[in-house]
Amino acid sequence: MKRFAITEYGRAKDVFTEMEAEPRTVDATHVRVELAAFGVNPYDVSLRQGQMREVRSVTFPYVLGNDGAGIVTEVGDEISHVTVGDKVIVHAVGGTYGAEIVVPGKKVVKKPESMDWTQAAGAVTPWLTAYNLVTHVLGEKIGETVVVQGASGAVGSFLVQLLKSQGKTVYGTASAKNEALVSAYGVDKFAAYDKVDVGELFRNQADTVIDATKGSRTAESGIKIMRTGGHYVALNQLPENRQKEGTYLHFAPSKDYSDQEALSSYVELFDKKKLTVTIARVLPFTLGSVISAHEELEGHPSAGKIVIEREDK
């Protein structure tokens, strides 16, 4: 069974390798999924570069990848919500860069026919982040007006669409070239951070500001935008200067959040046509694709997910 692994931390072209792995056994609580597609995330790049080694150590060779979609080929005795032959969305803790994965049954949900493999695999981590942040971290505290910085990104685009589905007023920031895309997600106002001073434009207007930019780049403007006493959430590092009165939160995934709940919500909103996932590029299932996806994500890529799809699926 083909998998793409890293042999050590380092540059993509130096450390990725293709390997043949022995299939794992499936116990009572697990399912085996033959993967049709997997998504590539900024997190995978950080992990491969060794930036996460203090908080998440891995044993080499290590197969990256948390997001995937495919067909169930075996189910454990205690699993009843999916069966062999079902098409599913998969959330894993590593291991989706390959032809097959064995995961706990609670980490898969059925994929509707209306959703293709790339829309399933490309959405997993960004959607789980957006959903859990809005539902479990902020809840009622979020207020009525929310500013999403990085609204053109994978997480940002889902935040905008989820909040609009809940009737919130949502302003989005991104680069000017992505204005049409972000407007299509439904923002009430758009501001281009590379054209205007978004901190001044939206000063004190948000009950909640979410910095969903790559590397949390917009702290200074975001804090200006948060109303006094509001909420400020970063997906990466929180800013050091937190003098303005407010609640400052860093989002991190938690085992307390149910993947079944979050992914079922994704399926439901997708089926109601309230969500779109932007796919920037679909690459073939090769080592070269994995390396090129990682190299692209190291820079400032075009908006949308990079997904690797098996052509025979």
Ligand SMILES: NC(=O)c1ccc[n+]([C@@H]2O[C@H](COP(=O)([O-])OP(=O)(O)OC[C@H]3O[C@@H](n4cnc5c(N)ncnc54)[C@H](OP(=O)(O)O)[C@@H]3O)[C@@H](O)[C@H]2O)c1
């Ligand atoms: N804490 C967690 O659990 C968690 C979960 C998921 C993601 N993340 C992190 O959240 C961030 C976003 O993830 P993603 O998958 O949504 O990434 P993405 O799709 O690449 O989106 C990146 C966003 O950042 C914006 N951006 C890039 N450079 C910028 C700059 N210099 N100034 C302002 N904005 C800039 C982009 O806007 P333009 O392209 O329009 O310029 C885009 O909106 C990443 O850093 C990721 O590692 C954290």
